[in-house]
Amino acid sequence: MTEHKTVAIVGGSGYAGGEFLRLALGHPMLKVTQVTSERSAGLPVSLVHPNLRGRTNLKFVRAAELVDADIVVLALPHGSAAKRIAEFEGKGRVIVDLSADFRLKDPEVYRATYGEAHPTPERLGEWVYGNPELHREALRGATRIACAGCFATSVILALYPLLKLGVLLPKDIVATGLVGSSAAGASATDGSHHPERAGSLRVYKPVGHRHTAEARQELPGNFPLHLTAISTPRVRGILTTAHAWVPDGYSDRDVWSAYREVYAEEPFIRIVKVARGIHRYPDPMLLDGTNYCDLGFEMDNDTGRVVLMSAIDNLVKGTAGHAMQSLNIAHGWDERSGLDFAGLHPA
Amino acid sequence: MTEHKTVAIVGGSGYAGGEFLRLALGHPMLKVTQVTSERSAGLPVSLVHPNLRGRTNLKFVRAAELVDADIVVLALPHGSAAKRIAEFEGKGRVIVDLSADFRLKDPEVYRATYGEAHPTPERLGEWVYGNPELHREALRGATRIACAGCFATSVILALYPLLKLGVLLPKDIVATGLVGSSAAGASATDGSHHPERAGSLRVYKPVGHRHTAEARQELPGNFPLHLTAISTPRVRGILTTAHAWVPDGYSDRDVWSAYREVYAEEPFIRIVKVARGIHRYPDPMLLDGTNYCDLGFEMDNDTGRVVLMSAIDNLVKGTAGHAMQSLNIAHGWDERSGLDFAGLHPA
Amino acid sequence: MTEHKTVAIVGGSGYAGGEFLRLALGHPMLKVTQVTSERSAGLPVSLVHPNLRGRTNLKFVRAAELVDADIVVLALPHGSAAKRIAEFEGKGRVIVDLSADFRLKDPEVYRATYGEAHPTPERLGEWVYGNPELHREALRGATRIACAGCFATSVILALYPLLKLGVLLPKDIVATGLVGSSAAGASATDGSHHPERAGSLRVYKPVGHRHTAEARQELPGNFPLHLTAISTPRVRGILTTAHAWVPDGYSDRDVWSAYREVYAEEPFIRIVKVARGIHRYPDPMLLDGTNYCDLGFEMDNDTGRVVLMSAIDNLVKGTAGHAMQSLNIAHGWDERSGLDFAGLHPA
Amino acid sequence: MTEHKTVAIVGGSGYAGGEFLRLALGHPMLKVTQVTSERSAGLPVSLVHPNLRGRTNLKFVRAAELVDADIVVLALPHGSAAKRIAEFEGKGRVIVDLSADFRLKDPEVYRATYGEAHPTPERLGEWVYGNPELHREALRGATRIACAGCFATSVILALYPLLKLGVLLPKDIVATGLVGSSAAGASATDGSHHPERAGSLRVYKPVGHRHTAEARQELPGNFPLHLTAISTPRVRGILTTAHAWVPDGYSDRDVWSAYREVYAEEPFIRIVKVARGIHRYPDPMLLDGTNYCDLGFEMDNDTGRVVLMSAIDNLVKGTAGHAMQSLNIAHGWDERSGLDFAGLHPA
Incomplete structure (x- = not known):
């Protein structure tokens, strides 16, 4: 029983x-x-x-x-x-x-x-x-x-595979989180007043976000990590885009392999990178109430930049x-x- | 098995x-x-x-x-x-x-x-x-x-108890449905184009809504029923307010009793009428993805008007x-x- | 000078x-x-x-x-x-x-x-x-x-012509206002907290709205007037739909004439009733920051109901x-x- | 005359x-x-x-x-x-x-x-x-x-002063644009269908944005520039955050001076960096219909990163x-x- x-x-x-x-x-x-x-x-x-x-x-x-x-x-x-x-x-x-x-x-x-x-x-x-x-x-x-932490989680899960596998160049990683209003909690403030917030795109933490410490603690490797947080009109959700740098010749397919290798057995991680339709990358819209972390990426082969994306429901x-x-x-x-x-x- | x-x-x-x-x-x-x-x-x-x-x-x-x-x-x-x-x-x-x-x-x-x-x-x-x-x-x-039908359901469930019990006066009932954009289906149209729709409060069916026929068929009693449908910026949900008329002396408590009598055993009907807090009446915000129909009401004792409210997720x-x-x-x-x-x- | x-x-x-x-x-x-x-x-x-x-x-x-x-x-x-x-x-x-x-x-x-x-x-x-x-x-x-008052204005301007001209039957007029969040003022409250308000359709005054007194004072004629106010996710704007009753034979064209007769010279009143396109009736979306009151209407010839619509920016x-x-x-x-x-x- | x-x-x-x-x-x-x-x-x-x-x-x-x-x-x-x-x-x-x-x-x-x-x-x-x-x-x-171009303008105006004055280090500049739906034009598409778009945070151009060419052409200096564009639920507006790198000792006050020096006489540029209240940085919410470009910035003194921000109405x-x-x-x-x-x- x-x-x-x-x-x-x-x-x-x-x-x-x-x-x-x-x-x-x-x-x-x-x-x-x-x-x-x-x-x-x-x-x-x-x-x-x-x-x-x-x-x-x-x-x-x-x-x-x-x-x-x-x-x-x-x-x-x-x-x-x-x-x-x-x-x-x-x-x-x-x-x-x-x-x-x-x-x-x-x-x-x-x-x-x-x-x-x-x-x-x-x-x-x-x-x-x-x-x-x-x-x-x-x-x-x-x-x-x-x-x-919620923003930390979105950053960590996006970056972890390429850092764990030692792929990323030791250059500055810049990650931007687009965050829903529920992340600020249930207490009303001047800034959460609907007329001030509903249409707003508000950079509330351009530098100095506290979750930087968590992300540095958890992520392997030695690299400068920079976080910026912007509030959006959504209630739930975080969409994080992280810009990192890979060696010459590292391909789209290699990123796929890395993500798959590290997260193959994860029940709540989905890799979202679709060539057709309108839902090609992670989008917090689809995650309200769920425990998924959707991950995606895109390579800029000309510059070695890879844009890593993650979406989660910040409360789940x-x-x-x-x-x-x-x-x-x-x-x-x-x-x-x-x-x-x-x-x-x-x- | x-x-x-x-x-x-x-x-x-x-x-x-x-x-x-x-x-x-x-x-x-x-x-x-x-x-x-x-x-x-x-x-x-x-x-x-x-x-x-x-x-x-x-x-x-x-x-x-x-x-x-x-x-x-x-x-x-x-x-x-x-x-x-x-x-x-x-x-x-x-x-x-x-x-x-x-x-x-x-x-x-x-x-x-x-x-x-x-x-x-x-x-x-x-x-x-x-x-x-x-x-x-x-x-x-x-x-x-x-x-x-979705709008019909919101109208029927709100009005059914007082009509079934024969309480309502045979006067014109006016019901307004505030409807989310998903009710119009998955095909893009000029009117569903985000820049035209996101900020819009659009009366799309002031008279002649087809669900009137369903509601008349299902609701007991003989009374004129008038429906108006307005699209709102929500994606899901219908909030219906129906204005009906009760005899002198019919009280708030009587409406409670009527709803309870008719819906007491219903697993998906909740009566929402709360004297404190910010969620006092039905609100489709709380129902996305659920099968609930939340019902509420308020009496205007001076005029015999009762405002019946229902909220549902139109897709559920x-x-x-x-x-x-x-x-x-x-x-x-x-x-x-x-x-x-x-x-x-x-x- | x-x-x-x-x-x-x-x-x-x-x-x-x-x-x-x-x-x-x-x-x-x-x-x-x-x-x-x-x-x-x-x-x-x-x-x-x-x-x-x-x-x-x-x-x-x-x-x-x-x-x-x-x-x-x-x-x-x-x-x-x-x-x-x-x-x-x-x-x-x-x-x-x-x-x-x-x-x-x-x-x-x-x-x-x-x-x-x-x-x-x-x-x-x-x-x-x-x-x-x-x-x-x-x-x-x-x-x-x-x-x-803002809601009063939207009600008064919609109803005034047909009441002034003595057209409406002395039946209950029901008017519903869909109101933006700025109408509640600049002070943050539990109910204006963005996560509670952004997705909400909240009936905040089903009966007993104070502007009823203004509207009764200003509108000619003797008839029961019922107001209901619902807050919407918009920041600005009121869309009012008022249900009134005209005699047999009173036509769409007659409403046009009445509105034109009364408001012909008004610099800030526009009659919006268009047979094609997606913007057929008044919509507060188009009025943010302006002093216009857009008015529209639709007849239900089968029942003698006329739906009068008005849209304004509540702050202008x-x-x-x-x-x-x-x-x-x-x-x-x-x-x-x-x-x-x-x-x-x-x- | x-x-x-x-x-x-x-x-x-x-x-x-x-x-x-x-x-x-x-x-x-x-x-x-x-x-x-x-x-x-x-x-x-x-x-x-x-x-x-x-x-x-x-x-x-x-x-x-x-x-x-x-x-x-x-x-x-x-x-x-x-x-x-x-x-x-x-x-x-x-x-x-x-x-x-x-x-x-x-x-x-x-x-x-x-x-x-x-x-x-x-x-x-x-x-x-x-x-x-x-x-x-x-x-x-x-x-x-x-x-x-609209995104190009938001990038150019944010970066121009520090590049013109030769302040920035020749490191990768990463700029993210949060873009309203009107930027995609007036034609309805599957992706602009309101139910698919209203709640979405959609990375639509993680790499390869065409405005990169304009921005490179117009901006002085030699540096790698990386653009990413994300659509948001707003209808109008672009909020751009650009991450650039300044030498040791370059201070907040220096950025102020640079912006003032370059844009002192500009009628449509406002520098927004306020220490109190809720509107501390540029926000497209405040710019609908206007020709302003609001610019702001924040220094991360520990890392030499400066976050430059610009907000515009993409259509104005x-x-x-x-x-x-x-x-x-x-x-x-x-x-x-x-x-x-x-x-x-x-x-």
């Missing part, structure tokens, strides 16, 4: 927590027992996540009311999880953190990136960076999973789905559990 | 056929054996429906290549199914038609609505109008299912999902099979 | 004030001398209204710093202008109020509509309702102009442009001054 | 021709005498460009009906103008071509870029590249103006407005004539 694992979600009124909840409710091995929100305690979760009307009767509780669960998922603002980690470790054997708090291995890099010392630097080594494509083995049996493969896939691996379940659905078309 | 039913989809390159295919691929009891498209024969279905990449290896075949299947789903342009029905009846025991061809019972109404005589008027009586909420009993064991509850639900009933399967997922939030 | 009039805008950091500023900067007879904002005092107006970069060097001042001007335009939150009117009357000979404070003539209607007693009921008679099409004569030389013909047109009339200037530009296509 | 110049627009049913028409109708020195369209000959231009309803009574004529005009503006598909240039030279003293036909000086580059030999290579030297910021002197009195500063500005210079008129309006906010 199958035994379910219980899950508590801490900080479940935001988009990441809400998305994990959606996935967990459909997962055959999970049973969500508690969802916390200080602001909405006592209210039905479906009031905040109206897509879940009729699908759960859970009500938000305060974090202080947490009881033990097999798995505790932390969906707190960046900085909070690390400060309160002892509180949550007492509640569950497996902890998944969706924030940036435990992603970086090096406390000095953390300090340089986030502007303050890490509260528990000695614990950083306990956490596995929650990227199944790079760390599947380490995830098996893991009890501390630091979910990868970029956050909650990636975490769920990691959890599936940690527990030895089918990696697709709770994640096996197609996107929509048209969408 | 479970025995699967085989399904062939005729006209599978359009949006309705593609959506049925998406649902069928995830249905535990169905096995899609063929999908036809004259224009795309020989090509992978995932070239036309790129959301299905990695989820099926099916290629389009020509209708002439159809072999027998348990179920044949017709997703042809309006007018085609009726003309070719004999061709398809030889291929499957159960026929589901997603077009308007077999929805109307009265050939004269068909002629008045569609401007030509029905090619097989004597067969109209064999078809069950594919609306589970109104015709669940008739659908059990049915072998001819005429899937209800408005077409392919409604058809799937009908098929589930016809076969005695769990009504939710292949349809049991939540929408997204945010979306 | 032409003499300019000086203008001060009070509450210029919101959308209505900002739009009036944009128009005034391009007006040949006006010179903007001050723009107030308590929150942004000291900052360049182009920081808040970035479209005006390079077009004005004005900085916001506090209302307490106001000096005399020929014209004072009040763009304050509803309720503020009436309470502070004495303060502003000392600053300028001509006062234009963009809020709802002075639109209603009857203090009892004001109380019923806005839920509190009017602070200066004895002064209401001094104000002209700022709708040039209905009150051109009264506006000549006017020194107190209460700018009409719905607010600042309407006010500017009224000011032009009040001063005897060309009515088009500062307002004579086309919309964009595509847009 | 002012003497007007007459203008004929050839190919006026497309977006470029329509936009030139909109601007010309508001130009104090121009009188539009004819607009041609083979497909729409005989129809009112306002049927195709509904924003011009009530603003012109012109009807389309066939090109064969052209009579002499002072200025002939060619808005034909790429390749047509060069083939038919003799036909049009007989009709007007000044010819402005909005296509790509006469932009490139070197017939070999033309052949390599457009895949066929130029029909009149000997004439290429007669044309001035219509970019006022780079070629103002050459434009004075010019009678052959080849309007610059990217096409028709740029051409109008060039025409103004050619005729010795105020450069702002017909172009002096602000964008909208919100928009």
Whole structure:
């Protein structure tokens, strides 16, 4: 007989927590027992996540009311999880953190990136960076999973094969992420006000994006990596284009081979490079709600530039789905559990 | 041991056929054996429906290549199914038609609505109008299912309870449907050209909408019904607001009771009327890809006007999902099979 | 030699004030001398209204710093202008109020509509309702102009001709406004948060819209008027469809004649009813930034229903442009001054 | 007394021709005498460009009906103008071509870029590249103006100052353009079908963009230039981010100085780099309908990368407005004539 694992979600009124909840409710091995929100305690979760009307009767509780669960998922603002980690470790054997708090291995890099010392630097080594494509083995049996950042994931998955295989020239790699508005979270701000945002193409992080540190940590090789992030009118999704450089004679077909070699067995990676029709490269439009990372590329043979492209749903493969896939691996379940659905078309 | 039913989809390159295919691929009891498209024969279905990449290896075949299947789903342009029905009846025991061809019972109404005589008027009586909420009993064991129209469905489900219970005054009912662009199909036209459509609020059918005939046929009572359809920048979804009239003293609470009485057991109807938060009434934003019909209402006690609201995904509850639900009933399967997922939030 | 009039805008950091500023900067007879904002005092107006970069060097001042001007335009939150009117009357000979404070003539209607007693009921008679099409004569030389409400304007201009000419049957008129997000103002709220709003079709006022009172006041005849307002993903614009009822035999051609008779000389009203192409009826897409009100209609001869349609930019013909047109009339200037530009296509 | 110049627009049913028409109708020195369209000959231009309803009574004529005009503006598909240039030279003293036909000086580059030999290579030297910021002197009195390409313009204006001043290191420059759907023209295609395009972020030209040739021709210095173009859900606008490399010690302030030095007197260039508020960098949202090119930048001092940003309306500063500005210079008129309006906010 199958035994379910219980899950508590801490900080479940935001988009990441809400998305994990959606996935967990459909997962055959999970049973969500508690969802916390200080602001909405006592209210039905479906009031905040109206897509879940009729699908759960859970009500938000305060974090202080947490009881033990097999798995505790932390969906707190960046900085909070690390400060309160002892509180949550007492509640569950497996902890998944969706924030940036435990992603970086090096406390000095953390300090340089986030502007303050890490509260528990000695614990950083306990956490596995929650990227199944790079760390599947380490995830098996893991009890501390630091979910990868969304933009970082799109950059890492696009660049990993050619870097792993040592193909790229050691020149500057420039990656641009086109990001949907949900990536900034569920709190209204002046900049998220619909009339200011709906028609906007807003460069919000031309330089200095914090996910640069994650991507450098995870990607093999020594090369300068430059990230730029631009917000678009989409709600979900990241489309990343990365410009990298290959040796003379390296061909389109070689890139195909490299991607296939590295990702052949990956259940959530699709290579999209089609010679006809209108959907020739990765497009986040097709990925809303799914855990896919679609990857594509195009060579400029005259210059040795290769344009690598990746598309994900920032809340799924970029956050909650990636975490769920990691959890599936940690527990030895089918990696697709709770994640096996197609996107929509048209969408 | 479970025995699967085989399904062939005729006209599978359009949006309705593609959506049925998406649902069928995830249905535990169905096995899609063929999908036809004259224009795309020989090509992978995932070239036309790129959301299905990695989820099926099916290629389009020509209708002439159809072999027998348990179920044949017709997703042809309006007018085609009726003309070719004999061709398809030889291929499957159960026929589901997603077009308007077999929805109307009265050939004269068909002629008045569609401007030509029905090619097989004597067969109209064999078809069950594919609306589970109104015709669940008739659908059990049915072998001819005429899937209800999308705007009609949104109108019918909103108005049915108060009409069935005889509550409404016999005054003019005015219903306005705000419709997404996918409702016009997969073929590019001058009016669907993105620069002309993206910012548009276009009244495309102020009077004379053909679904008026369906709604009149299905709704009990005698009253003038007026439909207006406006296209919006959404891709999917219909939001319908219907203005109807109740007797003095009829209250908000009475509407609640009526909806609950009629729809209490319905798996895909949710009543949405919330006093707080930002999602107080039905909104198609929350329904993309789902089979829900969300219903809401508000009373104007000063005037006896009740505003009834419904939201659906036109391609799911408005077409392919409604058809799937009908098929589930016809076969005695769990009504939710292949349809049991939540929408997204945010979306 | 032409003499300019000086203008001060009070509450210029919101959308209505900002739009009036944009128009005034391009007006040949006006010179903007001050723009107030308590929150942004000291900052360049182009920081808040970035479209005006390079077009004005004005900085916001506090209302307490106001000096005399020929014209004072009040763009304050509803309720503020009436309470502070004495303060502003000392600053300028001509006062234009963009809020709802002075639109209603009857203090009892004001109380019923806005839920509190009017602070200066004895002064209401001094104000002209700022709708040039209905009150051109009264506006000549006017020194107190209460700018009409945006949804009210779209309803009034659509219905006025057939009501003025006594054509409509005394049956319930139902009008639905599809409204852009800018109508809710410049302050971010949970409901205006882009991820919650971008894909939404949200019925925000099914019954009880306050502009009903304005429309009833201004429209001739005795009939029940019902308004419903729905927010759409557009930023600007209102599309109103009003369902009214004409006698047997009243034809399409008769509606044309009525509209022409009443609006023949109107510089900002266009009748849009085209038999070919894709732009057959009014569409707010074409009106962003313009002062036009496009009007259209369609008859349902079988039922006597006529669908009247109007489209405006809520911030221009719905607010600042309407006010500017009224000011032009009040001063005897060309009515088009500062307002004579086309919309964009595509847009 | 002012003497007007007459203008004929050839190919006026497309977006470029329509936009030139909109601007010309508001130009104090121009009188539009004819607009041609083979497909729409005989129809009112306002049927195709509904924003011009009530603003012109012109009807389309066939090109064969052209009579002499002072200025002939060619808005034909790429390749047509060069083939038919003799036909049009007989009709007007000044010819402005909005296509790509006469932009490139070197017939070999033309052949390599457009895949066929130029029909009149000997004439290429007669044309001035219509970019006022780079070629103002050459434009004075010019009678052959080849309007610059839209993406090229956004790239050129962003990069020109640092290249002109010899600041940039000779490293690969990568520029990404986010482009609105109107850039692909007025003809509906499978890819422009609203349901396929509305939610899409589509890399349509990862390598090999034809405007690379224009940008290389116009920009000083010797460096590899790489362009990538991505379509976004906006209708108008291009946002370009270009990554370039400066020497150690080159600062933010130095970039400011360079931009100011080169563009100090430019009427349509604004430098947008603001430390507070939500509109900190160029954003095409604010530029619809305007002739501005907004420029911004940000330095990554750790790496020597400078991110240069430009935003334009592709149909105005990217096409028709740029051409109008060039025409103004050619005729010795105020450069702002017909172009002096602000964008909208919100928009």
